[in-house]
Amino acid sequence: MTRLVNHSGGDPAQNLISLIDLPILNGLPTLDVQMTGVEHRKPGAVAWTLAAVAGAVVATGLAFAAVSAYVTGRAEDNIRNVLLTHRGLHRYIQEVMHPTFFKAQGEQKVALDYYDPIIFSSSHIVRVMHGFYNEERVKEGRPPIYYKIASDNPRNPLNKATPMESGLLRMFNEDKSKREYRQEVQVDGKPFLLHAMPFLETGQACLRCHGRRQDAPLGLQALYSGDGGFNEQAGVIRAVEIIRAPLSDERQAAFLATGAFLGGLLGLMALILFNTRLRSLVRDRTLALEGEVQERLRAETEVRDLNRSLEQRVEERTTQLQSANRELDAFSYSVSHDLRAPLRAIDGFSRALEEDCGAKLNEQEIDYLKRIRRGCGRMGDLIEDLLKLSRSARREIEPRDLDLSQLVEEIAHELREGAPGSKAEFTIQLGLRGRGDAALIRSVLENLLGNAFKFSSKAPAPRIEFGSMSLDGRRTFYVRDNGVGFDMAYADKLFGAFQRLHTTEEFPGTGIGLATVQRILQRHGGTIRAESMPGQGSTFIFTLGGD
């Protein structure tokens, strides 16, 4: 492009020559290469651009040359027409007017020494007539055309040759075979086409007026006081006809036309280039997209396969789980049934022994039997709690809207009924509702309230509280007591199965209740934690899922 700008103002032919050296032709075949691979696109594009620009410049050069030739040709035609007209006029003057004049002199209709350039001097008449011609041109908005019959020895100083015109006159005199001369010249920085022709070779007849002064008609002598126009010799070209037509306007038009042509061509080329780049870009993008689509399809297939295998694994795992669940079911059913039967036998027959043989047994023997029965009772409770824990894990959750306050009220009532001597005081916040499985949430509350009831039973004024509060934006429920409490160091053991922080003698229990509570709450999507200090009571804070 830089080249183009540099050359656009110069000689088109020069542009052509300088561009032919460029490796345009080497660049052209890479057009195809450019289409096949991304790595080749850059050099291909450069070569193509160069070729395109060179082509445009060549075309512009040719166009400019053609337009210039046409413009010059037209200027020449104009000049020629003007010349031919003027020459015709000269001839009319010389071949019609002069003989008529001489004839009239011969017939003595005109005085022999009469002379007036207005009717006799062809150069005068043609100059005047050319003045009118130029006036008419200017009226039409055209630039005037310079016309002069230049002579080194003019009668009228207006016709005095410039040094350049003198040179031309000399040239024509030295080489008589030369009939014309044409040259582009600069006048005041503007281009003109100059046309010069030998005007007149002095003949014997001419010498009458152009020979010696004293031989010329008296009128002529009187009119021209100097020696200008006299003393000519026959066979010498006396004057040269100079005509100069401006080229600037036509040149301007040629420049504009070719500039527009080049601009259009370059624009077109830029468009084609852009289009090619765009197409290649679209193609690349399409390929990339197709690749992406393929990739996506592949990923989708992978995901589908993965899903299938996952589904299969889930199915297998579900089957395994179902089978495990069935086994667990059978196991707990068996535990529920078979493990309790021997216990019942031990307890029952111990009781029978006590009843039937009580009289024969001493106090210690009766105590032994009581211990056997207490052991049976504890084991029975343990089995019962274990079954509850197992059920809490297996049971299908059926969430419902529950009146928790009401549930707590009922449980508190049951607890008080079960321990008529208790002084425990229940404070229950009213209207607390939550969502969960009725039986399982009841089990949770039973455990928590049962614990609170149990562990506060030794306090002077047992107090048990159920309420709700908002913690970190979540609705939580709490069961608080003023019982023995526990050391927070053991808090993590609290919710493990069979974990107890007190001896059975202090507080009876199996250590399964809180494990069951935690499992139920977890299955609801909830949590539970405890806060306590020894002797300061405990607070169990829980959430139900979904709040």
Next chain:
Amino acid sequence: MEKYILLVEDNLDDEALTLRALRKNNIANKVVVTRDGVEALDFLFAMGAFAERDPTDLPEVVLLDLKLPKLHGLEVLQRIRGNAGTRILPVVILTTSSEDRDLVESYRLGANSYIRKPVDFDQFMEAIRNLGMYWLVLNQSANGSGGGR
């Protein structure tokens, strides 16, 4: 015909304890014991080893364990209810199972009562006492032979 109880129980310990509980509660009725589900049905329908029996001589109440050899207690119950002669025979489920589904299923199949055998013998005694009082003393049986002391 003498009022009697049919006890379907495979566990000898439980049998002895049940009998003791009945005796201790002054329920002096005769107790017929069958050891499994098939034997219980044979007895009730007078089939197999009991073919000579009068099928209309039915017990006042059947105390039916659930976990039984050969035929499960629930199936026994279903067969009892499926037979025209025993359709309204009082059947009390007496079992160790505390599974909810056993309880639900028992009532669905037409059990008259469901009693869990507790580990604690004193509680067991209490349960048997209530049971005897209701089914043998207070209940007016449909075949007209029950009721009254």
